[in-house]
Amino acid sequence: MSEERAQPLQSSLRVQELIYGLRISEVMTSKVFAVSRNCTMRDVQTIMKNNSITGVPVVDNKRVVGIVTMNDLMNALERGSMEESVIQWMVGEVQTLAEDMPLSFAISAFGKFPFRQFPVVNKKNELTGILTFRNINHALIRELSRQLRDMEQRHEHPPEPNSLTLSKVYQLSRYDFENGGKASSEIKKFLKSRGVPPKVIRRVAVASYELEINLVAHSNGGMLGFDITEDRVKISSHDRGPGIEDIEKAMTQGFSTANEWIRSQGFGAGMGLPNVKRVSDEFAIESAMGMGTMVKSIISLKPEKEHED
Template identity: 85%
Template sequence: MNKEHKQPLQSSLRVQELLYGLRIIEVMTKKVFAVTRNCNMRDVQAIMKNNSISGMPVVDNKRVVGIVTMNDLMNALEQGGMEDSVIKWMAGEVQTLAEDMPLSFAISAFGKFPFRQFPVVNKKNELTGILTFRNINHALIRELSRQLREMEQQSEQPVDRASLNFSKVYQLNRYDFENGGKASSRIKSFLKERGVPPKTVRRVAVASYELEINLVAHSIGGMLGFDINENRVKISSHDRGPGIGNVENAMTEGFSTANEWIRSQGFGAGMGLPNVKRVSDEFAIESAVGMGTMVQAIIYLKPEKQNESQ
């Protein structure tokens, strides 16, 4: 979360920042009920009933090997399998989430998979929590209420035409090359009108444009957010998928997964992300296959802090 400034953000940017800023570990239920392979369906029924839960991971030495839900329980009951081992009835292919992933990835996972809960694992792949939609709703409501209170406490500030304080989120759709670049043009004019040096404006414009084109060419759609104050421009790109399999490759100059059509539009030379990094003072990327990619690029507006190589 952005702690350095207190200016009210545009609402969608606030939500976007929230989804970036919150990590799964902060939101998940840490008290997890799980069963081992040795348990039978009768045990499962007792634990679910006593704790009012609708599903449980099955673990072997803290590793998740399956998930058993109310549905499996009903099937077992119907077919007289209550004394069977849980292994017989559980779903063996489980999608887990990493605890340090941003919440936005989890939301994509809920959209992509039919599961109503995801086991959460740490770096050692050990079960540390469980994430349901309820967790996400609670976290979002809690955070949004906190921010609303904060905004109410702030007195309204007059609009200043010379002020650099600005925030806005643009939506980008897949293959919409016609609109890809509009946001960057607007931000470029905004900075130019406020007397930001041309070289700095160019760096912001290049980073923003490359990210815009990435959203249009490579993602199934997403958002590009700008958060500007007198010290820096922060550009956040956030898409809904498909996610990058190997981020290191994506950061290698010349590596590209672009198809012929993207190339016919003049893009896909494999220079996009490296170019964003080149012009940025701070750069961060996170991605997970099936869940999405987020990139954050910061460009300082105060010369003493700027990237020396520019």
């Protein structure tokens, strides 16, 4: 396959495929070692040494005001300033992550910023954890083993040949309009072959196609996942940014950031996301600037939900 050109972005996408659905809070280290403003670099050194860690957030009333990394510690050591306050040596502008963000956003953050760890905060902006590559590796191994177990189980108990169960992930690249729509066509054919009513198929196809177009037209690339059971179709779209500045606006019919080229392709009228919501029984969207956007759409396959049409 042509997409096998081992680009870093592609491989990060494969990682995302494995862990999509996980939240940062499920993966981070919750036991955080932090220091207050009046601690010295010597205190930080002791904490790092005793706990084998490489970064210590500086907090003021549970809010993160800075971070001291191994690098800062070595600088202080070189200058013989170990008794000085952490304020003199910490990095003040800290990029934090929100604990309820999808883990895929964090992976984008690691790609975008040079930091090796990110303090994680809750809704009140209080420090609740720290996220390092090690956490992501662990999550990956955990997910890999889980998926292997699932595969083994599926091998032992293969699903019925006409089962509605399907789980599939498609990758989409920026401006690849040629392939935008392939996933929707495949899923549509699958549902048709399983005898799902045409009106329901249309809703699934519309949601999925709008999301595909969004991925190729507006994102830096991403993936579209389908998780189909007897009861419902769940579609998840994850991308690598740039993120939506104002979700409320993006959900307004007619609002669009599309350029002329996208419009020349017949899109960019500002109807995409509202249209996905319209056909969904459940809809959710999350976005963070510079990190990405995640959209979830659930369409029920149970007949009683159909009366809305």
